[in-house]
Amino acid sequence: MPPSSRLFALWFLLPLMLLLAACKAPPEDFYSGYVEADYVRLASPIGGTLLQVFVQRGDQVKQDAPAFVLEQESERAARQEAQSRLQRAMAQLDNISKGKRPDEIAVTQAQLTQANAALSLSQAELARQEKLLAAHFIAPARLDEARAARERDQGRVRELQAQLRVAKLGARADELASARQDIAQAKAQLDQAAWKLEQKTLRIPQAARVDDVLYRAGEWVQPGSPVVSLLAPEHIKARFFVPQAKLGALQIGQSVSLTCDSCPQAVAATISFIAREAQYTAPLIYSKENRATLVFMVEARPAPAEAARLHPGQPLEIRLVKQ
Numbered sequence: 001m002p003p004s005s006r007l008f009a010l011w012f013l014l015p016l017m018l019l020l021a022a023c024k025a026p027p028e029d030f031y032s033g034y035v036e037a038d039y040v041r042l043a044s045p046i047g048g049t050l051l052q053v054f055v056q057r058g059d060q061v062k063q064d065a066p067a068f069v070l071e072q073e074s075e076r077a078a079r080q081e082a083q084s085r086l087q088r089a090m091a092q093l094d095n096i097s098k099g100k101r102p103d104e105i106a107v108t109q110a111q112l113t114q115a116n117a118a119l120s121l122s123q124a125e126l127a128r129q130e131k132l133l134a135a136h137f138i139a140p141a142r143l144d145e146a147r148a149a150r151e152r153d154q155g156r157v158r159e160l161q162a163q164l165r166v167a168k169l170g171a172r173a174d175e176l177a178s179a180r181q182d183i184a185q186a187k188a189q190l191d192q193a194a195w196k197l198e199q200k201t202l203r204i205p206q207a208a209r210v211d212d213v214l215y216r217a218g219e220w221v222q223p224g225s226p227v228v229s230l231l232a233p234e235h236i237k238a239r240f241f242v243p244q245a246k247l248g249a250l251q252i253g254q255s256v257s258l259t260c261d262s263c264p265q266a267v268a269a270t271i272s273f274i275a276r277e278a279q280y281t282a283p284l285i286y287s288k289e290n291r292a293t294l295v296f297m298v299e300a301r302p303a304p305a306e307a308a309r310l311h312p313g314q315p316l317e318i319r320l321v322k323q
Helices: 003-022 073-098 102-134 140-168 173-198 244-249
Strands: 031-037 040-043 048-053 066-070 201-203 208-213 226-231 236-243 255-259 267-274 295-302 315-320
Touching (some): 048 226, 066 226, 236 244, 244 295, 255 295
Antiparallel strands (some): 040 226, 048 066, 066 201, 208 226, 236 295, 255 315
């Protein structure tokens, strides 16, 4: 091409290039992000065969509604055993607290009556022997025998009186304390058995949507293995990544708006988390441009009523709300 022709083409294309530069799209005023969620996974700490699941995927469930139940035969038997052990310990304490039975006390009382009669007789005999000895009708040895008989009968009366007091008393303090400890131990075992039985029936902890059911009736569920996964509106959040150069403009509690392709209107949200450390690579699937090599993860939570309009994994555009 002759020089004159190249100069003419340059002068012709220059205005067109300037026009295209002037029509270049302004920088985007939003951050690309996506919907994230924290799921509540219901699991029993005790394993067992799954008997019944009361919910299905996609159900909207209310708080305290039944979720699922595992077989409970072993736990029911353990609770019954613990209940019987507690009743036995309580009966044992009641028994040793009462002392002997009334008939046993009556026997001791009758023996004491006999001993008192014998003592009265020996005292009367001693008095007669003392008079006879004073009149010199008997030898002193007969008086000694009468005194010994009286002392014997006195000792027997004191013995039976002590036995009667003991019979009316309960067990010793140490035995009573041991029995009370047995009751406390039995109560603890009963509480543990009842707790294990309760763990076989799980209920919905909060109003939510059933995201997934991971087991079916008849399957064996390992301890701690989730059976039902729940998604509550208050656990839905927006996650996006901000270049470090713009991080200073954000703060916890700041208002943002969330928009998506299918949202009829923006969803209001509040920044709830700003990462302390940087991520070097943002998720490419949600990023239109990946030129920032140093970005920080930020999370914003909408109100529960608004969060129900969002779905985990949904792409979002997050805009800062000017105050």
